[in-house]
Amino acid sequence: MKADLIAQLQGLEEEGTVAVQEAPPESLEGLRVELLGRKGRLTGILRHVVQLAPEDRPVVGAEANRVKQALSELLDARAAEAGPAEALGPLEDLTLPGRRRWRGGLHPVTQTVNEICDIFRDLGFSRVSGPEAETLDYNFTKLNIPLDHPAADMHDTFFLNEGVVLRTHTSPVQARTMERCAPPVRVVVPGMCYRRDAWDASHAPAFEQIEGLAVDEGISFVDFRATIDEFVRRFFGPATRTRFRPSYFPFTEPSAEVDVSCQICGGSGCSACKGTGWMEIMGAGMVHPKVFANVGYDPERYTGFAFGMGPARITMLRHRIPDIRLLYENDMRFLEQFA
Amino acid sequence: MAERLAMLGAPVDEIVELGAELGDVVIARVDDVRQHPNADRLRVCTVDTGTGATLQVVCGAPNVQAGGFYPFAPVGATLPGDVQIRKAKLRGEASEGMLCSARELGLGRDHAGLLALTGEWEPGARFVDALELDDARLVVDVTPNRPDLLSHVGVAREVAPGGVAEITAAPFDGASVCPQPARAEWQGEVAGIRVAIDDLDGCPRYMAAVIRGARVGPSPEWVATRLRVIGLRPINNVVDATNYVLHELGQPLHAFDLARLQGGEVHIRRAGDGETLRTLDGVERTLVAQDLVIADAERPIALAGVMGGADSEVSETTTELLIECARFDPRSVRRAARRLALSTDASYRFERGVDPEGLPRALNSVVDLIVALAGGTPEAALDVGADARDQTTVVLNPERVNRTLGVSLDPGEIAGYLRPLGFETARQDSVLRVQVPSFRSDVETEIDLVEEIARRRGYDTFVGSLPAFRPSAVPTEPMVALQARLHALLGRWGFLEARTAGFAPAAPERVPLRNPLSAEESSLRDALLPGLLRRLEHNLAHAVRDVRLYEIGTVFLPDSQGQAPREDVHLAAVFTGARDPAHWTSPGEAWTVWDLKGLLEDLASELGGQGVPEGERLQVGGKDGAVLGGGGPLPARGGAVWGLEVTIAPQNAQVDAAAYHPLPIFPAVDRDLALLIPDGVTAAEVDSAIRTAAGPMLEALFPFDLFQGAGIPQGNRSVAWRLRFRTAERTLTDAEVDAAINRTLKTLEDRFGIRRR
Numbered sequence A: 001m002k003a004d005l006i007a008q009l010q011g012l013e014e015e016g017t018v019a020v021q022e023a024p025p026e027s028l029e030g031l032r033v034e035l036l037g038r039k040g041r042l043t044g045i046l047r048h049v050v051q052l053a054p055e056d057r058p059v060v061g062a063e064a065n066r067v068k069q070a071l072s073e074l075l076d077a078r079a080a081e082a083g084p085a086e087a088l089g090p091l092e093d094l095t096l097p098g099r100r101r102w103r104g105g106l107h108p109v110t111q112t113v114n115e116i117c118d119i120f121r122d123l124g125f126s127r128v129s130g131p132e133a134e135t136l137d138y139n140f141t142k143l144n145i146p147l148d149h150p151a152a153d154m155h156d157t158f159f160l161n162e163g164v165v166l167r168t169h170t171s172p173v174q175a176r177t178m179e180r181c182a183p184p185v186r187v188v189v190p191g192m193c194y195r196r197d198a199w200d201a202s203h204a205p206a207f208e209q210i211e212g213l214a215v216d217e218g219i220s221f222v223d224f225r226a227t228i229d230e231f232v233r234r235f236f237g238p239a240t241r242t243r244f245r246p247s248y249f250p251f252t253e254p255s256a257e258v259d260v261s262c263q264i265c266g267g268s269g270c271s272a273c274k275g276t277g278w279m280e281i282m283g284a285g286m287v288h289p290k291v292f293a294n295v296g297y298d299p300e301r302y303t304g305f306a307f308g309m310g311p312a313r314i315t316m317l318r319h320r321i322p323d324i325r326l327l328y329e330n331d332m333r334f335l336e337q338f339a
Numbered sequence B: 001m002a003e004r005l006a007m008l009g010a011p012v013d014e015i016v017e018l019g020a021e022l023g024d025v026v027i028a029r030v031d032d033v034r035q036h037p038n039a040d041r042l043r044v045c046t047v048d049t050g051t052g053a054t055l056q057v058v059c060g061a062p063n064v065q066a067g068g069f070y071p072f073a074p075v076g077a078t079l080p081g082d083v084q085i086r087k088a089k090l091r092g093e094a095s096e097g098m099l100c101s102a103r104e105l106g107l108g109r110d111h112a113g114l115l116a117l118t119g120e121w122e123p124g125a126r127f128v129d130a131l132e133l134d135d136a137r138l139v140v141d142v143t144p145n146r147p148d149l150l151s152h153v154g155v156a157r158e159v160a161p162g163g164v165a166e167i168t169a170a171p172f173d174g175a176s177v178c179p180q181p182a183r184a185e186w187q188g189e190v191a192g193i194r195v196a197i198d199d200l201d202g203c204p205r206y207m208a209a210v211i212r213g214a215r216v217g218p219s220p221e222w223v224a225t226r227l228r229v230i231g232l233r234p235i236n237n238v239v240d241a242t243n244y245v246l247h248e249l250g251q252p253l254h255a256f257d258l259a260r261l262q263g264g265e266v267h268i269r270r271a272g273d274g275e276t277l278r279t280l281d282g283v284e285r286t287l288v289a290q291d292l293v294i295a296d297a298e299r300p301i302a303l304a305g306v307m308g309g310a311d312s313e314v315s316e317t318t319t320e321l322l323i324e325c326a327r328f329d330p331r332s333v334r335r336a337a338r339r340l341a342l343s344t345d346a347s348y349r350f351e352r353g354v355d356p357e358g359l360p361r362a363l364n365s366v367v368d369l370i371v372a373l374a375g376g377t378p379e380a381a382l383d384v385g386a387d388a389r390d391q392t393t394v395v396l397n398p399e400r401v402n403r404t405l406g407v408s409l410d411p412g413e414i415a416g417y418l419r420p421l422g423f424e425t426a427r428q429d430s431v432l433r434v435q436v437p438s439f440r441s442d443v444e445t446e447i448d449l450v451e452e453i454a455r456r457r458g459y460d461t462f463v464g465s466l467p468a469f470r471p472s473a474v475p476t477e478p479m480v481a482l483q484a485r486l487h488a489l490l491g492r493w494g495f496l497e498a499r500t501a502g503f504a505p506a507a508p509e510r511v512p513l514r515n516p517l518s519a520e521e522s523s524l525r526d527a528l529l530p531g532l533l534r535r536l537e538h539n540l541a542h543a544v545r546d547v548r549l550y551e552i553g554t555v556f557l558p559d560s561q562g563q564a565p566r567e568d569v570h571l572a573a574v575f576t577g578a579r580d581p582a583h584w585t586s587p588g589e590a591w592t593v594w595d596l597k598g599l600l601e602d603l604a605s606e607l608g609g610q611g612v613p614e615g616e617r618l619q620v621g622g623k624d625g626a627v628l629g630g631g632g633p634l635p636a637r638g639g640a641v642w643g644l645e646v647t648i649a650p651q652n653a654q655v656d657a658a659a660y661h662p663l664p665i666f667p668a669v670d671r672d673l674a675l676l677i678p679d680g681v682t683a684a685e686v687d688s689a690i691r692t693a694a695g696p697m698l699e700a701l702f703p704f705d706l707f708q709g710a711g712i713p714q715g716n717r718s719v720a721w722r723l724r725f726r727t728a729e730r731t732l733t734d735a736e737v738d739a740a741i742n743r744t745l746k747t748l749e750d751r752f753g754i755r756r757r
Ligand SMILES: [Zn+2]
Pocket: A262, A263, A264, A265, A266, A267, A268, A269, A270, A271, A272, A273, A274, A275, A277, A278
């Protein structure tokens, strides 16, 4: 019985080998089912194994496995040979275009925001957010901006009611973060801001801003410059130079405007940089001691720096987009260029 | 110079080369003026331009006079803005050139008439040379904390290499004739006029001088030119003198026609509610009780610090002048200027603060200049109001300077940076006592001096390497990762991210803006879909038929509890057109409701919920059973448009880490059932019944074919389901699977009357 079964298996192997070698490619799958399938010939032979003495079963089983393995490999090898030609069918004109999927992707401003935040994440800044409808207190007072001072004119503000405005900058999140957490604080805050500027080529009443804040003991103006310089080199490229100009923001002192060497002319002067060779990218400075006092930090112990930049403007610089309205029109043909 | 100013914090917005485009312009004398025969408003002038022969020029300006001198652009000249002068015929009269206004020459906004030169000039002389216009105007952007830079002397103090000590007075060589002002506490007399400050909070100091016998007329050209080149319009020698000194020293000044003052009195007081004043611009203004005014015995004659009154304006007939040189409370001025939407050179400076100790010098200068230009005799001067301001002294700790700036400066170096800016320093133990000059009212505390030191040293001198830092105590918000996953999901679906402004037209459920820009943007959005739909329509209008847009953004909902609206983050998507890009292998398919449902199901699994069909709409349920949003067909022009909107709630942001399921060891058994399902029985009901009946061996279940029509009994549809059986313990036998199938078929028959096809 045992010898009979082994002979049957070897017969199947011989016969199967010839059949596989001679079969046309399209009938290989059918042959595989016939030989090795659930109701195939190998299974048919093995149905008799139950009639064997228990000690003989493993011997027959091993031989069955060997035969199955051998035929299976042969089938695979033949299929692989036939494969490529089979998949192509009758050979087509391969200069015809391939079949693609729609290409989705992020808005160019979101890409800029992400890139900036990722660089700052590498520099130890985590990413947080805050409300877009803010109280006057957070938007102005806590940031040392007196409401009846011309400094508040720099922000043309949308009001929701007596005490609530649409935030004019992301800086209120500085105060919120410091009130929530003790130092060391290193955060970047991307978000929407609002100012009462009518739509034109360079103004939008709603726009993105990224705020940054670093506070700890011993953070100096030199550290501030080094951090911003490092960001600029990583974002704009290692050859980019920076220039820090004195400026005025009520919530930082010393305050600075940060310029980078013009991305178009490299600093020699062109129409994009009005011949100066520089492009302004952020307002920044050392956190004003009054702001620390307003949020309950000890101004004698802690120092830090803060910065704010407009990713929409930076996106426009980068991609040479001439009109800010293109960013918010959301024309598919525009968005596809950056996806 | 522009570069230096920029690096000191006062960037130059614009450099105007004054004479650059005026090389062709010469001075002309108009010898004769006659009415144009065919046009009421035109005149025909005979003009001498120094060439020997006279020219005929047609001119529309009302102020052209025979004997007058004017700038003249001959035929062939080019004026600012690339204007070419050509020979022309105007209503039949030949015109060989153009007599110019200030605006045509880029010398100010004045377009009312020709730029009339006072005095005698050489016809044919180059205009640029004659008026010494070979110069440039720097338009400086001054930050609101630095009112001291709002004058020529102020800017000079900032840029003088050796500091304030080097500044010399402007080149005016008139004699000093202003009388020594008499001091008075809150009221006093000047040449018979009583001056009283009734409100010392509103006006801490008021200086006045009286000049009699002045002759009001045009200013000499050196004054007129200097005013023109900074964009001002010369008016008359008295007004011009006040403007000149304002821009020289930064102190606003005003001249009243003394003869028009009633009752020999001047009061600085609050207005009575409803009092009116016709200001210099001719507008009748109704005042409120908070407004600070200058008044005579009867009525207001000026809105303090903002604008003078028309009734007491200096005119050609004026001979007696009252000159005002005062300091007004910045807040009062700001309130009035804002309420009346009236920003003047004076209010701009008072709002930011003028140098409290600069008043005597300014009064002195303006009186001297008026007498030099208009003659007359300065009769007396008065100085009312205690100038309460003490010298500000700030204690500066060098340790603080070095700690903040990250450098090590010794006290001597620190003093060296401060002294040229006018700060006096004195050592006291380890600190410096710094006296702040009166014109730097912005410097109040130590940190203000730190900035001065950094500015003077140069921001670009602070170089160092990237510092060591302690990591942030604040973690990145989980929302950031959730949004990144959602962006990636929509990206895989081929959607492009849109960004729209957060506004919407007014609606009862929306939070309104108090001061909107337009009706279209008068409220805050409470959903993203309407805005996205408009963007979709924009695309359709531009013949873009295949649109797939999504947005993640903030929406605002009224909150009766809080002062501020509630803010939620939503994700919305709209799509229409072809599901795949056009390709030659297939005719292309449109998006269907099944794509919408699939997208909602994908979103639901990211948001920790599941997609649930409910009636006509498809909704997404959250973790806690709440509805997070849904989708459906949208009303839009032409074609099927699909849309969805869901809330991305922070509590859903914490997605549990997936637990590993062991991979199967034993083979599965697949069975297909084609079922005739009576109408009214839903797939969900069948699905649930099959799962229950088939038992735990059922590993997977899904419909793979649906058919209705020929061969299918009326009122039925045929749905083919695949059932996959498997256990983790052993290979299933056919008998076991058959038993489960039979159980299933019986249940379906009994409960729904479903039969196998
Ligand atoms: Zn450039």
